[in-house]
Amino acid sequence: MSSDGNNPLRQFAAAWEATTAVVSEWAEQTAAVTSEAFRKLTTDPAIRAVLEKWRITVVFTRRDCECPCSRSHPDDVGICDKRAVITRRVSTSLDGDVEMPLCAPCAVAQGVAELPR
Numbered sequence: 097m098s099s100d101g102n103n104p105l106r107q108f109a110a111a112w113e114a115t116t117a118v119v120s121e122w123a124e125q126t127a128a129v130t131s132e133a134f135r136k137l138t139t140d141p142a143i144r145a146v147l148e149k150w151r152i153t154v155v156f157t158r159r160d161c162e163c164p165c166s167r168s169h170p171d172d173v174g175i176c177d178k179r180a181v182i183t184r185r186v187s188t189s190l191d192g193d194v195e196m197p198l199c200a201p202c203a204v205a206q207g208v209a210e211l212p213r
């Protein structure tokens with residue numbers, strides 16, 4: 097990746113990171129925040145598109161991150177901080193839809209890894 101500040105991938109990563117940072121703060125402070133409020137938080141169309149697709153919910157109880165780092169974002173395997181802040185609904189062939197708890201850095205890394213390049 098170049099150091100070009102106008103790279104859309106970097107812009108997305110920065111905005112997505114800011115969004116998940118707010119959510120982890122919320123998760124520490126209150127149980128009253130809904131994923132609806134989360135969606136309204138961002139006006140960035142790229143991020144809104146990800147949130148729609150992921151069908152996220154905010155995690156308020158203590159859960160561990162279950163991100164399969166080496167498969168989901170092989171470029172950034174060491175970033176996981178283990179403390180889940182959101183869950184992302186994913187479809188599996190065996191169990192149907194399941195909720196995958198994700199920590200903030202993993203959510204950012206997955207979002208970036210899934211952007212069309």
Ligand SMILES: [Zn+2]
Nearest residue numbers: 163165176202
């Ligand atoms: Zn991860």
Ligand SMILES: [Zn+2]
Nearest residue numbers: 161176199202
């Ligand atoms: Zn993680």
